Structures are given as structure tokens and as C-alpha cells.
Amino acid sequence: MKKAEGTRLNILQKAFALIYEKGYQTTSIDDILATTQVTKGAFYYHFKNKDEMGIAIINELLKPILASSFIAPLQNDKNPVDTIYNLIHYLLIEDEFLQVQHGCPVANFTQEMASWNKDFSHALNEITQQWVKTMAAVIVKGKEKGQIRDDINARQVAMFVASGYWGVRNFAKLENDKKVYLSYLKELKRYLNTLK
Amino acid sequence: MKKAEGTRLNILQKAFALIYEKGYQTTSIDDILATTQVTKGAFYYHFKNKDEMGIAIINELLKPILASSFIAPLQNDKNPVDTIYNLIHYLLIEDEFLQVQHGCPVANFTQEMASWNKDFSHALNEITQQWVKTMAAVIVKGKEKGQIRDDINARQVAMFVASGYWGVRNFAKLENDKKVYLSYLKELKRYLNTLK
DNA sequence: TGCAAATAATACCTATTAGTATGTTTTTAT
DNA sequence: ATAAAAACATACTAATAGGTATTATTTGCA
Numbered sequence: 001m002k003k004a005e006g007t008r009l010n011i012l013q014k015a016f017a018l019i020y021e022k023g024y025q026t027t028s029i030d031d032i033l034a035t036t037q038v039t040k041g042a043f044y045y046h047f048k049n050k051d052e053m054g055i056a057i058i059n060e061l062l063k064p065i066l067a068s069s070f071i072a073p074l075q076n077d078k079n080p081v082d083t084i085y086n087l088i089h090y091l092l093i094e095d096e097f098l099q100v101q102h103g104c105p106v107a108n109f110t111q112e113m114a115s116w117n118k119d120f121s122h123a124l125n126e127i128t129q130q131w132v133k134t135m136a137a138v139i140v141k142g143k144e145k146g147q148i149r150d151d152i153n154a155r156q157v158a159m160f161v162a163s164g165y166w167g168v169r170n171f172a173k174l175e176n177d178k179k180v181y182l183s184y185l186k187e188l189k190r191y192l193n194t195l196k
Numbered sequence: 197m198k199k200a201e202g203t204r205l206n207i208l209q210k211a212f213a214l215i216y217e218k219g220y221q222t223t224s225i226d227d228i229l230a231t232t233q234v235t236k237g238a239f240y241y242h243f244k245n246k247d248e249m250g251i252a253i254i255n256e257l258l259k260p261i262l263a264s265s266f267i268a269p270l271q272n273d274k275n276p277v278d279t280i281y282n283l284i285h286y287l288l289i290e291d292e293f294l295q296v297q298h299g300c301p302v303a304n305f306t307q308e309m310a311s312w313n314k315d316f317s318h319a320l321n322e323i324t325q326q327w328v329k330t331m332a333a334v335i336v337k338g339k340e341k342g343q344i345r346d347d348i349n350a351r352q353v354a355m356f357v358a359s360g361y362w363g364v365r366n367f368a369k370l371e372n373d374k375k376v377y378l379s380y381l382k383e384l385k386r387y388l389n390t391l392k
Numbered sequence: 393t394g395c396a397a398a399t400a401a402t403a404c405c406t407a408t409t410a411g412t413a414t415g416t417t418t419t420t421a422t
Numbered sequence: 423a424t425a426a427a428a429a430c431a432t433a434c435t436a437a438t439a440g441g442t443a444t445t446a447t448t449t450g451c452a
Binding site for chain 1: 218219222297298303317320321356359360367371390
């Protein structure tokens with residue numbers, strides 16, 4: 001990796017961490033410069049403006065994270081119920097990047113930016129839809145294998161699960177307590193079993 | 197109502213509308229002054245600072261809204277499944293204040309403020325817990341009446357439903373389309389029926 | 393090696409931010 | 423009616439925001 005690309009990536013990563021903690025609007029360029037030890041000249045060499053950096057974070061960091069942590073675990077051949085439950089369990093309990101007090105980065109970005117920056121909402125919608133789509137595909141496969149009832153609407157279930165995930169992240173953020181997750185997971189398991 | 201209380205309320209209401217649209221951090225005092233036609237002197241006579249106004253919005257506006265729109269509809273004697281479904285349907289489809297492109301004000305506030313202002317998160321948690329608690333009570337009642345299965349954990353279900361509600365609000369915000377709600381509601385109905 | 397292009401550093405600018413100081417007008421109570 | 427208190431108005435401040443202009447330093451390559 002060239003040195004220049006290193007600074008670019010450094011900016012993206014540190015900025016992402018800051019934004020995940022503090023929110024996009026309240027993370028200033030100067031904040032980012034302070035934690036990256038990068039100067040303003042370097043920053044604006046790599047990014048036209050703050051929003052362009054935000055989009056880059058979504059496309060170059062969030063997208064891969066989603067692919068590896070949210071989507072890849074769905075690609076196995078167990079039954080959908082276990083696969084989906086295990087994924088959500090992993091995301092809520094085990095994943096060491098996602099912090100209870102900061103919620104879900106994708107949801108945070110959405111809440112903050114969706115209604116007034118089309119580039120942001122477009123990029124976010126893209127990665128979200130991919131998650132839902134993959135989850136739906138898993139369920140369809142399960143239907144074919146007879147692991148899931150015929151009358152189940154796969155996409156509808158996927159959306160329902162994804163919504164619950166986002167919501168419980170917000171809930172736990174409010175209480176700043178992982179216990180909320182345990183309660184949620186129990187009900188999720190019960191719910192998923194009704195798909196059989 | 198005294199005139200002074202009128203200006204105070206005016207500030208709270210207009211500020212709330214602005215914050216619901218644009219977010220708390222990005223709504224400046226000057227924004228609020230411009231839309232209320234109130235001067236800075238008047239503003240700071242009524243509120244010590246911006247955050248105190250934020251807390252006042254939560255306690256004096258959000259709380260009553262929650263009580264009337266989220267909690268009161270739960271106080272009837274139909275069965276929990278219909279009661280809860282109708283509530284969520286009302287909130288997502290019929291309520292004319294909540295806008296699809298702006299999500300849920302409580303969730304917005306939570307996402308933006310919870311992790312770095314304890315007063316905010318405390319006030320928000322209070323109203324949220326009240327909603328969940330009431331929903332749980334409805335389910336408990338249903339269990340007693342034999343409308344809900346015995347092995348159902350009332351609080352767990354209430355949390356699950358509330359999470360889904362918050363999550364789907366965020367989802368629809370991203371797509372800026374109420375269609376998402378319809379899909380969600382179908383699955384919610386199916387889920388709620390598994391409680392019987 | 394040298395020089396052009398890529399990368400980075402510094403100093404600055406204007407707008408906006410939350411908040412204050414100080415004054416003026418309204419209300420209220422007597 | 424009047425004085426005191428409540429309510430509001432105006433002008434300001436210091437800090438911070440995102441962004442730019444200009445200059446300096448590296449880097450790749452002929």
C-alpha cells in the first residue's frame with residue numbers, strides 16, 4: 001500500500017470510529033485531524049469535503065463490514081432458523097466492534113442523514129437491501145428444503161427481523177445494558193421457530 | 197394561559213417540529229428563533245440553555261404525546277393481539293403527525309443523544325419504559341383471560357414489538373416509502389397470532 | 393540525478409454556533 | 423397610578439465550523 005493510501009485509510013477508519021461514537025454532525029473535521037494527526041491540507045487533498053468522506057466511509061468501510069459480518073455468516077447450509085438466530089446473536093453479543101452504548105452504525109447514519117442527504121441514503125439503502133435480500137434468500141432456500149413453512153413470505157420475514165435488530169440496538173443504547181439483548185434474543189428464537 | 201407561557205409553549209412546539217425534521221444538533225437556537233419569531237432574550241429567559249429546552253421537549257411534549265398516542269390506545273378490553281396490532285397500525289399508517297421520512301421522534305432523540313447526555317437518556321428511558329410496561333400489562337391481562345398462551349413472556353414480547361416498531365421506522369425512513377410499513381404489519385400480525 | 397506530479401503543511405477566511413450583558417417594555421400587585 | 427418584577431429585545435462575544443489559498447515537501451520516473 002502506498003503511503004498516501006495509508007493516510008486516506010487512516011482518516012476513514014479513525015473518522016468512522018469517531019462518528020460511530022459521537023455521530024456524524026458532531027464529529028468535526030478538526031476532531032478527525034486531531035485523532036489522525038493528519039493536517040487539513042492532507043485531508044482536503046484526499047476528500048473534496050466532509051460529505052464525500054462520509055460517503056467513502058459507507059462505501060469503503062461499512063459495506064465490507066456488512067458483507068463480512070452481516071452477510072457472509074448467512075452463507076451456510078444449516079436451516080434458516082438457526083442461521084439467522086446465530087447471526088443476530090453474534091452481532092448483538094459477540095461482535096467486539098459493535099458497542100451497546102453506540103448502537104448500530106448503519107442505523108445511526110440512517111437516522112442522522114437519510115432525510116437530508118440523498119447520497120447517504122442511497123448508499124445506506126444499498127447495503128441494507130443487500131442484507132435483507134440475502135436473509136430472504138436463506139429463507140427461500142429453507143422453504144425449498146421443507147425447513148420453513150410454505151406460507152411464509154421470505155422477504156417479509158427478513159424485513160421483520162432486520163427491523164427488530166435495528167430497534168433493539170436503539171433500545172439497548174438507551175438503557176446502556178446488554179441485558180436487553182438477551183430478552184430480545186429469547187423472543188427472536190421463539191418467533192423464528194414459528195416459521196418452521 | 198398567560199402570555200409568557202404561550203411563548204414558552206410556542207418555542208417548545210416549533211423547536212420540537214424542527215428537531216423532528218432536522219435533528220437536535222443541527223437545529224440551532226437561531227433556527228428556532230427564526231421560526232418562532234421569538235428573540236434571543238425571550239428564549240434565554242425561558243430556558244437556561246439549549247439542553248434544558250431539549251429536556252423540556254421530552255418531558256412536556258413527548259411524554260404527553262406518548263401517553264395519548266402510544267399508551268392510551270392500549271387501555272381497552274379487547275384481546276391483546278388486536279389491541280397491539282391496531283396501535284402499531286395506527287402509529288405507522290394513520291397518525292398524521294409522525295412522518296415516514298423523519299422516523300420516530302423518540303428513536304431519533306435516543307440515537308442522537310443517549311450516549312452523551314444522561315438527562316436526555318434518563319427522560320427518554322422513562323417514557324419508553326412506560327410504553328413497554330403498559331404493553332406488557334395488556335399481554336398479562338390477556339394471559340389471565342386465556343387469550344394469550346401461558347408460556348408467553350409478556351415483557352419480552354412487549355420489548356420485541358417495540359423494537360420492531362423502532363426498527364421499521366428507521367427502515368422506512370431510509371426508503372422514504374410507507375410500503376415498508378405494510379410488509380412489516382403483515383408479519384407483525386402473523387407474529388402476534390402466534391401468541392394465542 | 394533531476395524535475396514534475398503527488399502529497400502534505402500552514403495560515404487564513406467567513407459563517408455560524410451557543411451563550412451573555414445590558415437595556416427596554418409589559419404585567420402584576422398594591 | 424406606581425413601583426417592582428416579569429418578560430422580552432438588541433447588540434455583542436468567544437469559540438468553532440467547514441473550507442480555501444498558498445506554500446512546502448515527498449515521491450515516482452525519465
